[in-house]
Amino acid sequence: MIHLIEPHGGVLKELYVNDADAAQCKVQVREYPSWDLTPRQLCDLELLLNGGFSPLEGFLNQADYRRVVEEMRLSDGALWPIPITLDVSEAFASDLSRGHEVALRDAEGVLIAVLEVGDVWCPDKLQEAQQVFGTTDNQHPGVFHLLHRTGPVYVGGRLRGIEPPTHYDFPHLRDAPRELRERFAKLGWRRVVAFQTRNPMHRAHQELTVRAVQQAEANLLIHPAVGLTKPGDTDHYSRVRCYEHLLKKAYPEQTTTLSLLNLAMRMAGPREALWHALIRQNHGCSHFIVGRDHAGPGQDQFGRTFYEPYAAQELVARYQNELGIQILAFPEMVYVGGRAQYLLANEAQPGETVLNLSGTEFRRRLQEGLEIPDWFSYLDVVEELRRTHPPRHRQGFTVFFTGLSGSGKSTIANALMVKLLELGGRAVTLLDGDIVRKHLSSELGFSREHRNINILRIGFVASEITKNGGIAICAPIAPYTVTRREVREMIAPLGGFIEVHVATPLEVCEARDRKGLYAKARAGILKEFTGISDPYEAPEHPEVVIDTDDCAPGEAAQRILLKLESLGYIRGRI
DSSP, X not given: OEEEEEEETTEEEEEEEEOSSGXXXXXXXXXXXXXXXXXXXXXXXXXXXXXXXXXXXXXXXHHHHHHHHHHSBOTTSOBOXXXXXXXXOHHHHTTOOTTOEEEEEOTTOOEEEXXXXXXXXXOOHHHHHHHHHSXXXXXXXXXXXXXXXXXXEEEEEEEEXXXXXXXXXXXXXXXXXXXXXXXXXXXTOOOEEEXXXXXXXXXXXXXXXXXXXXXXXXXXXXXXBOSBOSTTOOOHHHHHHHHHHHHHHHSOTTSEEEOBBOOBOOOOTHHHHHHHHHHHHHTTOSEEEXXXXXXXXXXXXXXXXXXXXXXXXXXXXXXXXXXSSEEEEOOOEEEETTTTEEEEGGGSOTTOOEEOOOHHHHHHHHHHXXXXXXXXXXXXXXXXXXXXXXXXXXXXXXXEEEOOTTSSHHHXXXXXXXXXXXXXXXXEEEEEHHHHHHHTOTTOOSSHHHHHHHHHHHHHHHHHHHHTTOEEEEEOOOOOHHHHHHHHHHHGGGSEEEEEEEOXXXXXXXXXXXTOHHHHHHTTSSOSOBTTTBOOOOOSSOSEEEOTTSSOHHHHHHHHHHHHHHHTSSOSOO
């Protein structure tokens, strides 16, 4: 029996050739459905296949999933805090049942693994959010992804690896768990402290890691997550260059190494800290640093942090006896001016001058080209970040209009485009809703699904313009909050994103109705028409709000220019 596996179009085909008797040779062809993995699923799959998620052997089945969500344990009792699931659409799941096999492919169609289907079920996502993240607040990026970007059906089952995902970036820094364990053994590193990070490292991080390795009498592994992190984080290319500068300048030779972890973070705070520890245990580390607000996602809608500062340390301490890795818990590091050195926050004496530069303030100084003090970071690191994050007046940006049909978006957008062209300095592109429909989305209808696709296409084009230093002016209706947030997260890491809500009242828009669209919607001729038979979800925190009922287009464009000036994207008086 000869068993061949061949990619064939979008379907995996397995050929079974009976060659015992050439005269009676028979070929049996079995076809498997294919699933194109999302970026998060591809990250998860890689760590499932290489042992980074040991003891998992595949995506969780329902019994394991339920116990992980409720108790942070697999069904056999093993400690595991984060559900690792394959989410798919209802249409795809409708043809699956236990024992079926699914081809799992990357974005280019390369076959990565085959999933033997175990369970197929619809999860309670609100319960999952509450249990895993401790909240159902959409401000939490993990909750938002779960509730709005995750498929409605989960598929569990064992995996059979075919070909590891290919990484063209920094291949010399990418190590599977087995490879790291072998490297440690070859170097004679019996004790290794792992440091998890999703941000550039500055002097405080360097001081913290030095303290940790001195306390543990161990070597250091800087092990940054370079899969998916929090939206808006510094891109991993820039971060890796910063880590390499730091290695050359701040650590003794032969004591420290850098390796990249293709992890899709969930920003789940305490649970995530425990998860990170288990992953580093699988990579052969003996110690793991858990700092203040480990894997915290920032603040909720009321300005409060989602997790207490040391909640992660408290949780991992409760499970220390079950872990095969020692936890090193540290408070925040602060710079004491009078001593000209970093100390743990609890080591500073009353009356001493404690200096601290928040992440928000650091980013502001980068954006405005202001001085970064030497005590905060290293010159090479700051210069690298300045190249990646130029001052705002040198960045591209997107002005994203949203509002009802007839609200005046297109008119203001055209007026703004002319004013920006008069100023010069950047290329300006107008992506009006009607123009995009004609040239980019002519095959789409007006269902919710198709409207979202249209807006995401606009967002993608605008992101490319912004990334390359231009100005994109977008003027679609964009009625849905979730889709607008996705566009913001697509563009904001690359430059500016200024949302303008043209909040002209419905009755004014309907009175204008130059195209007769509202009349047709009232008559039932146009279905799913925004403001009549389909809702418009007004932005909660736009950068600019304009009502064209009492504001002329030229005046509105001038207000937007003044906002752009106040934010630093254009210079000089308007």
